[in-house]
Amino acid sequence: MKMIHKQMLAEMKNKEIFEKAVHEGNKYLSEIFDRNVFPTEEALNELKKFEEPMPKDGIDANAIIEFLATYGAPATVAQVAGRYYGFVNGGVVPVGLAVKIMTSFWDQNTPLYLTSPIASKLETIVEKWLIDLFNLPKNSVAGFVSGTSMATLCGLAAARWRIYRRLNYDLEGEGLQNAPKIRIVVGLQAHGTVVKALNLLGFGSKQIEKVEVTPQGQIQVDKIPKLDERTILILQAGNVNSGAFDDFSRICEKARKANAWVHIDGAFGLWTACSSRLDSLTNGIELANSWSLDGHKTLNTPYDNGIILCNDEEALISALHTSGAYINRSAHRDGMNFTPEMSRRGRIMELWAIFKYLGRKGIDELIYGFHKCALQFSEKIAEIEGYEVLNQVVFNQVLVRCKTNEITKKTLKKIQDLRECWVGGTEWMGKDAIRVSFCSWATTAEDIRKAINSFKIALSSSQL
Ligand SMILES: *Cc1c(COP(=O)(O)O)cnc(C)c1O
Numbered sequence: 105m106k107m108i109h110k111q112m113l114a115e116m117k118n119k120e121i122f123e124k125a126v127h128e129g130n131k132y133l134s135e136i137f138d139r140n141v142f143p144t145e146e147a148l149n150e151l152k153k154f155e156e157p158m159p160k161d162g163i164d165a166n167a168i169i170e171f172l173a174t175y176g177a178p179a180t181v182a183q184v185a186g187r188y189y190g191f192v193n194g195g196v197v198p199v200g201l202a203v204k205i206m207t208s209f210w211d212q213n214t215p216l217y218l219t220s221p222i223a224s225k226l227e228t229i230v231e232k233w234l235i236d237l238f239n240l241p242k243n244s245v246a247g248f249v250s251g252t253s254m255a256t257l258c259g260l261a262a263a264r265w266r267i268y269r270r271l272n273y274d275l276e277g278e279g280l281q282n283a284p285k286i287r288i289v290v291g292l293q294a295h296g297t298v299v300k301a302l303n304l305l306g307f308g309s310k311q312i313e314k315v316e317v318t319p320q321g322q323i324q325v326d327k328i329p330k331l332d333e334r335t336i337l338i339l340q341a342g343n344v345n346s347g348a349f350d351d352f353s354r355i356c357e358k359a360r361k362a363n364a365w366v367h368i369d370g371a372f373g374l375w376t377a378c379s380s381r382l383d384s385l386t387n388g389i390e391l392a393n394s395w396s397l398d399g400h401k402t403l404n405t406p407y408d409n410g411i412i413l414c415n416d417e418e419a420l421i422s423a424l425h426t427s428g429a430y431i432n433r434s435a436h437r438d439g440m441n442f443t444p445e446m447s448r449r450g451r452i453m454e455l456w457a458i459f460k461y462l463g464r465k466g467i468d469e470l471i472y473g474f475h476k477c478a479l480q481f482s483e484k485i486a487e488i489e490g491y492e493v494l495n496q497v498v499f500n501q502v503l504v505r506c507k508t509n510e511i512t513k514k515t516l517k518k519i520q521d522l523r524e525c526w527v528g529g530t531e532w533m534g535k536d537a538i539r540v541s542f543c544s545w546a547t548t549a550e551d552i553r554k555a556i557n558s559f560k561i562a563l564s565s566s567q568l
Pocket of ligand 1: 343
């Protein structure tokens with residue numbers, strides 16, 4: 105151990121490896137905008153180089169960085185550049201990346217004010233900014249988690265806690281096995297992570313009351329069953345395929361009257377509330393009780409960055425602590441009260457930096473920019489004989505289909521093989537489709553032109 109200690113101390117002090125790491129990172133950025141989006145077969149083959157038994161003796165730090173840069177970087181997917189349209193994955197705002205690099209040196213653990221006063225301060229500030237940006241009730245609180253999956257889990261846990269409290273049922277003491285029934289109402293197009301969160305919280309998928317949806321994937325308001333005070337209703341701001349939004353105003357008013365809890369899964373779509381030209385999509389969101397969203401999708405923060413917002417501080421804090429006791433807020437914010445984890449990295453610093461960099465105007469421009477890309481792409485692709493756009497492009501998602509399932513699948517594979525852009529496949533209303541998601545600030549009109557070209561080449565080759 106003595107030897108290792110001496111070596112590590114030298115590495116910390118002479119900083120050579122940090123310079124090397126930043127140098128390699130910069131080199132990556134210089135190349136990635138023009139590189140193939142998905143790794144080449146050759147690069148994927150080279151991943152074999154990582155296969156080895158757990159080493160007995162360690163090796164030099166410089167050599168490790170070099171090895172990872174040589175064989176790891178080529179096997180990355182070019183998500184930081186402008187031609188990745190897969191899933192709903194965001195790019196990265198440069199200042200967010202820079203802050204991530206700088207604050208990596210700080211390696212803060214952020215559960216408490218006492219472990220990181222700066223993180224505690226920034227969480228307090230960003231919480232206020234978020235409430236302001238989304239026009240939420242002033243008593244709302246925020247927890248900073250790894251992503252929307254975790255945020256949804258937190259929101260639904262808060263809902264469960266509040267409902268059991270109303271029913272005078274001691275959930276922490278008695279547990280779930282003999283608990284009174286809570287009703288769960290979701291749309292048929294709810295994201296898979298919503299069902300996962302429900303399962304983790306002890307709600308079986310067969311117990312979920314599923315509401316029929318419109319051809320765009322929105323909950324049909326008149327098909328919602330009668331709501332009551334023991335119901336959790338989960339809505340969606342941005343369908344992961346079509347980008348569609350539920351009718352929050354009408355649904356939330358119904359829910360309010362019935363005293364049901366409404367959670368909104370707004371992973372990428374909630375941010376439309378910050379764009380003056382798109383904000384009608386989110387009318388009424390302020391009437392819900394909890395909201396989950398991502399920084400790492402449409403806001404283009406580095407991974408991993410998710411947010412839970414909740415208008416019931418007592419429920420959120422109590423639900424996330426096994427003691428069940430409401431934790432007194434000290435003069436300073438202890439971030440762990442609002443999240444399931446204790447130790448966490450300082451992801452708040454990247455979120456803060458990006459808000460400060462973009463401001464309201466910049467966020468509006470960023471979010472509306474995705475819509476413009478989606479419109480441009482959908483108009484161009486619809487002009488090509490053999491392609492059809494399946495959804496109303498209300499935000500950033502475009503669903504494209506060829507004449508048959510078979511041609512759609514073949515074309516998709518060909519587009520992926522070309523590596524000029526990357527898009528994924530999905531199923532929409534029982535048919536195979538190609539999903540194109542515009543989610544990176546880096547995408548330009550030229551990038552979209554290249555994508556269209558790729559789609560053209562792929563379609564003609566799969567029709568041969
Ligand atoms: C991506 C997504 C999620 C899951 O978010 P993660 O950040 O990946 O955990 C949930 N809901 C919707 C609508 C999404 O698009």
